[in-house]
Amino acid sequence: MPRLFETNALPPEPDSAGRLAVDGYLPLPGLLTADGLVLLHQEAAGMEALARRRDFAMKCMDDSPRHMTTLGGQVIVEASDMIPALYRDPGLVGLLTRAAGEPVIEIDDPVERHVLNILHRVGDTHGAHTDDYPYALVLFLEAPDDPADGGLLYFLPHAGSLYDLDAADRARTAHHRAGDAYLLRSDTTAHRVTPLSRPGLRRTVLNFAYTTPTARPHRTGSATELYG
Ligand SMILES: O=C(O)CCC(=O)C(=O)O
Ligand SMILES: [Fe+2]
Numbered sequence: 001m002p003r004l005f006e007t008n009a010l011p012p013e014p015d016s017a018g019r020l021a022v023d024g025y026l027p028l029p030g031l032l033t034a035d036g037l038v039l040l041h042q043e044a045a046g047m048e049a050l051a052r053r054r055d056f057a058m059k060c061m062d063d064s065p066r067h068m069t070t071l072g073g074q075v076i077v078e079a080s081d082m083i084p085a086l087y088r089d090p091g092l093v094g095l096l097t098r099a100a101g102e103p104v105i106e107i108d109d110p111v112e113r114h115v116l117n118i119l120h121r122v123g124d125t126h127g128a129h130t131d132d133y134p135y136a137l138v139l140f141l142e143a144p145d146d147p148a149d150g151g152l153l154y155f156l157p158h159a160g161s162l163y164d165l166d167a168a169d170r171a172r173t174a175h176h177r178a179g180d181a182y183l184l185r186s187d188t189t190a191h192r193v194t195p196l197s198r199p200g201l202r203r204t205v206l207n208f209a210y211t212t213p214t215a216r217p218h219r220t221g222s223a224t225e226l227y228g
Contacts, residue, residue: 004036004082005181007091017101024157024189025174026099031181032139039082041141041178044116044204047071047079051118057127060220062162064127064192071116072227073109087114087208096137096210099183104210107133112209112223119151119196119203126193128162131186133209133217139181142204144196147175151203152194153182159190187218 020026032040051071057063077084086092088106096104107113112133117126144151156164156171165171173194176182184191186209196203211217 002035002039003033004039004086005031005092006033007095016099020100020183020185022157024185025153025155025172026183027174027176028099028181028183030179032179034179037141037179040086040139040206041204043080043082044141044206047076047116048118050075050079051116054226056225058129058222058225060222060225061127061129064129064162065125066127066226067119067121067124067195068126069118069120070227072111072223073113073115074111074227076114076116077110083114083206093210096135096183100135102212104135105213107209107211107217109133109209109223111227114209115207115227117205117207119193120201121196122199123195124203125195128165128190128192129222130159130162130188130190131209132219132223133211134185134187134215135210135212136184136186137181137208137210138184139206139208140176140178140204141206142202143176143178143180144201144203145177148197149201150194150197151201153191154194155184155189155191157185157189159188162190165190165192
């Protein structure tokens with residue numbers, strides 16, 4: 001099996017943990033190897049027929065919109081060996097631990113461990129929320145090349161409420177390409193994905209959720225609504 005990710009991929013700045021603590025976000029550009037991108041993209045494409053279309057407003061997240069196609073970890077584990085193996089790969093978990101500056105560990109939750117999110121229609125968006133677990137590694141398998149086409153991460157670290165995401169002027173956007181990744185302090189960073197602007201665009205990500213030995217995840221009903 002070829003290497004799926006760059007084991008040495010860490011941001012050039014020495015203090016990634018400090019940056020993550022302040023910004024809530026750490027870009028990991030080019031985390032996937034060329035082989036990794038091809039193989040994971042194929043794996044996701046092969047599972048897409050199992051994925052379900054979701055169009056609703058999420059009550060527990062201020063009625064923010066979900067227009068996307070999703071596949072939960074409980075289905076992925078039956079359909080893929082590669083994705084669950086990557087999720088628990090000690091090299092990947094070690095990289096995340098170095099990046100975060102604290103032990104990053106697997107979660108037990110079979111649904112949220114590893115999910116697939118596909119935006120593929122005009123207006124498709126993953127609306128504002130925080131995650132149930134403290135860390136999210138988001139791996140890009142497809143993304144619009146042009147930031148003007150949408151699919152941007154829009155985020156606000158240390159958010160008091162989801163309302164602040166659009167009200168505060170501290171919110172930032174980030175653009176990613178296929179093969180890129182980012183690590184998010186996802187339980188305290190409010191975040192959403194901006195809508196796709198025109199037909200023919202696709203944005204496909206894997207989201208791997210992790211915790212720490214001391215974190216107390218605040219479980220919401222969001223995963224059941226989106227992946228159940
Ligand atoms: O697609 C993204 O960039 C964010 C995904 C996300 O926030 C999630 O799955 O909880
Ligand atoms: Fe999220």
